[in-house]
Amino acid sequence: MISFESDYTEGAHESIIRRLAETNMEQTPGYGLDHYCESAKAKIREAFAVHDADVWFLVGGTQTNSTVIASLLREYQGVVAVDTGHIGVHESGAVEYTGHKVLTLPDHGGKMDATELEAYLEAFYADGTYEHMVIPGMVYISFPTEYGTLYSKAELRSIQAVCRKYSLPLFIDGARLGYGLMSGSNDVSVKEFASLCDVFYIGGTKVGALFGEAVVFTHAAPAHFFTTIKQHGALMAKGRMLGLQFDTLFTDGLYFRIARHADEMASILKGIFLEKGYRTFIDSPTNQQFFIMTRQRAAELHAKVRFEDWCPVDEDRIAVRFVTSWATKEENVLALREII
């Protein structure tokens, strides 16, 4: 059955598989101290124009979020995120498990509003009892968001300005970064993205890799970040598996090329749904698309195509999610015309 269930249903881009095979019996040092990791880091620095950045490779998204957040916070601090932020919902409390509260602001289509962030911080420090509360220690946003939406450059700059005013590091969860940066609606160039935050990660798992997320500290990583990674159980013995994958993805722009493909497929997919009279639940310009349909219609469609029920809309209707990826075939998208 054709599937638009998620962007992690297949393995990896074929060139990754090929290189894994080609280099398989090579002997390298462990823990990311190999030449593939070095090469991948150099290519990432080049691609994002951050020549002094400190780049590290971890295995998965939840792991990356909790490791990076714990490394940036002091014990009395929490991380500010919107209520739909992945760290506060679908990560089984991994951040709290490291001792830190997720401090939530309302989301707007999955996004944080800079004005609301500033108002929260102002009110926080104006409150005479603030020392009895969790001190905000950093800000977490996702690009694209959990709803596929994007911050404009101006929006990111506004959030960054508030963060700087309050000396809060800004961390961008880029589990689907490629799909954000390559969207036709995005006005942030790859070369300027890194300048808009203090740390971000480049999602590999959902964008062509078997697994892996590349964390980019745009200035420098916290001291002893290697040890922090190990302490979080996030250090791969055969670290080159991560280096080799990111080296491949950042050779000749592969990462961005395959991400753009997914966005194009999503655009065609959305067009078909709109043609057929469906309405979007949220207007996403990236690889996750959300539509409204009756529960009955959704039930019927589940027999023909794989997708996810997202949330109830009202008594009769729900929102559903269709996801494209680097691996989506155009013929499968077009086949939706007959199916939906």
Next chain:
Amino acid sequence: MISFESDYTEGAHESIIRRLAETNMEQTPGYGLDHYCESAKAKIREAFAVHDADVWFLVGGTQTNSTVIASLLREYQGVVAVDTGHIGVHESGAVEYTGHKVLTLPDHGGKMDATELEAYLEAFYADGTYEHMVIPGMVYISFPTEYGTLYSKAELRSIQAVCRKYSLPLFIDGARLGYGLMSGSNDVSVKEFASLCDVFYIGGTKVGALFGEAVVFTHAAPAHFFTTIKQHGALMAKGRMLGLQFDTLFTDGLYFRIARHADEMASILKGIFLEKGYRTFIDSPTNQQFFIMTRQRAAELHAKVRFEDWCPVDEDRIAVRFVTSWATKEENVLALREII
């Protein structure tokens, strides 16, 4: 340069690479809910004759140790291990990071002594102030140990008996399990191994896989272990990567075959060292071999072959470690005759 530096210098057994390639574009559900994981679990249950066991796949050893240990302990409990146990030394405090103390007993060639364990537990509960101390909540041992040594079946039974007497789960770290079980000196059969403990893991990373450890709860996993894995950042989105690797390793006994090869290579290697007049630092019957040599000799050898300096023995001499693996070529072992 020929390397005996560690057992995680190469990629994976070729049949794993082949199957990764063959199945690459298949679409499967995430998080280990795929048919490869199911198949691998069935094969592991069969191989270890534990038909009711609960099997889970994690990515790496430190991650597996801290996740399993945290899942079995209550907050006021610690884990008992010998002072050379991996969890207390080279895991960057991952266990303490989850709030639990590692309670140490002296090691004997890397092994725990059942009598000493019992004496510790007796003395603990005889001490009127024990409620002011960390309560022992489980026992952790490694098979083989960090020094390559093995417990005999009788020794394991003695430890298990003490654990049962005090209602402590016994957890065996099997990062190199294959190398232990296939050793000529081992008297524990694969079919009876599981009956000697409450939970163990089958190391994949060091025995033929790209990465991956299979945790086997011989009775049942703790409630909500899936959520615990996620909370520890240890849940792979493309979980089938783990299933597929273990399915391959446990098809036609591949795991045990390649492990036996490593042990045989180690045996030849040890013979060559002994022939040349070196003495062992610890007499290991598995794939890690430890020899004593002068610092100067070690320095000279480092120019010709890769291995690890282990620890000082006296002013002049150190212990060194040579490791074989599933990937070791006999010709490279034999080449040592000319080198050492």
Next chain:
Amino acid sequence: MISFESDYTEGAHESIIRRLAETNMEQTPGYGLDHYCESAKAKIREAFAVHDADVWFLVGGTQTNSTVIASLLREYQGVVAVDTGHIGVHESGAVEYTGHKVLTLPDHGGKMDATELEAYLEAFYADGTYEHMVIPGMVYISFPTEYGTLYSKAELRSIQAVCRKYSLPLFIDGARLGYGLMSGSNDVSVKEFASLCDVFYIGGTKVGALFGEAVVFTHAAPAHFFTTIKQHGALMAKGRMLGLQFDTLFTDGLYFRIARHADEMASILKGIFLEKGYRTFIDSPTNQQFFIMTRQRAAELHAKVRFEDWCPVDEDRIAVRFVTSWATKEENVLALREII
């Protein structure tokens, strides 16, 4: 200046001070193993008609909340509370610091709604992704709430019924328990209170003691709760200070008598405010009273009497809090007639 700032501005009821002095040079064993603690526990069991209850003494409220909550939850679980619950706001993230998320429901005048609790739990387990979220492990409510409001017996029974349905322990924060139980609006008798939950604590700090909270597990405390207390840094060396205070408070109904006094003072105070044309912000039947006034009026009053600005109501007006206690003198309440 007359103060209605909080219920912890004075020391302790004079009979406590007297007994501290009288018993000062007595020698007793430490850590709560003394006869005062035993006697106090017996009197508490008697007062609340819970003859099998397990009673423990801790020092302060935040400490009690985080210790009790951590003792009841497994690592993958969180505690459900309303968004105004003390544990989620003014405890500096003490619960998260022990690794657990506070899962919030909307409050209704500080109270949790049983129907909303049930709806949340139903929706949680109906969500196919629930294993990626924090599992609800217990329910926390306050009696009276942080707004001075009270649950009716029927409301408590409804919440308890939902908790039982989902096997969730129900924990009642009784930092101001006396003021709740003695309120004229309260329909829960002291003898039946304990039957409505699994664990609660009797606040001493705010109701006549120098410090101290008595935790009552209505069935049995979690195993090794003594060690948990010590681990949380919550074990008093001279534990008899706690026992002696609670023994005094629960002799001849002192605790309830002084609590009733505070409620009566609050009632007179409220009457004066209403007479003077002020409106309540929340209609509290206990010792915390909340009124609405202009910012200017509040500023003027701060020069004459101590109280707390609570929160903004609109551009011009704020809510203020006036608190009575066991130590409030009627003449000071009556003096408000001239002041406000």
Next chain:
Amino acid sequence: MISFESDYTEGAHESIIRRLAETNMEQTPGYGLDHYCESAKAKIREAFAVHDADVWFLVGGTQTNSTVIASLLREYQGVVAVDTGHIGVHESGAVEYTGHKVLTLPDHGGKMDATELEAYLEAFYADGTYEHMVIPGMVYISFPTEYGTLYSKAELRSIQAVCRKYSLPLFIDGARLGYGLMSGSNDVSVKEFASLCDVFYIGGTKVGALFGEAVVFTHAAPAHFFTTIKQHGALMAKGRMLGLQFDTLFTDGLYFRIARHADEMASILKGIFLEKGYRTFIDSPTNQQFFIMTRQRAAELHAKVRFEDWCPVDEDRIAVRFVTSWATKEENVLALREII
């Protein structure tokens, strides 16, 4: 029965009780923001000649240790202590509960050896795998130690020099600080004590107070230490109870006077034991005295006087502990002549 069981069997020095009574109905702000705390801090700064020190009051020793240690360490760091250090033995894993390992060195009569500390740190950073281990982040010692022994000024300076070389804060647990400073064998003056470390605490619980420990950061406390205290459940609502006690103890040298009394009583006590032919287990110059006797003799004595069995010495003999305190009466010490 006469008791030498511990130094926390009585209440508090009578002048503390008197002032508690006198000031009982005074209204003060909570959380240590009152004038008693201010006054006590000023007197402590004066007594220890640390005019810029940051002083905080906590309730008990274990709480103080885990709060101070957690506030000084980053998550990847551990605290170095000797194996008999209180934090590693009798605090129920409170330090590990906050995520940090206690890294142990051998003790010498309860003391850390500066040379061994330096050797450990040198070896640690010389080990190529140190990033896989817990990074030492601070040093913890006790003055006097858990065995009643004292560091000389030269020994403290040596430890401090090593700490400075490795940029490790030095924390001195002073649960019995008075008994150390007032010992006839002590060569560290009160005025210079603070200059020998970065943070220490002045034990009140065991030296004349009902409870309370005064933490002195000789330079400045970590940022947001108030919030850290609250997060650890260590913030007293009626904080003035702590201020008032320390204010009393540091008025007219009361703290030191009553501590000296205990040491004198210990000296007489030791003399009596030696006269009677007993041998010391450890030669302590402070208020804890350790003697060797047969198990049978100890059992007989338990019928006549209260003391603690400390540890086995050999098959027949054990070490026992007799403790004096600020409250010990000379007649009771002299009575031992007839008893032992």
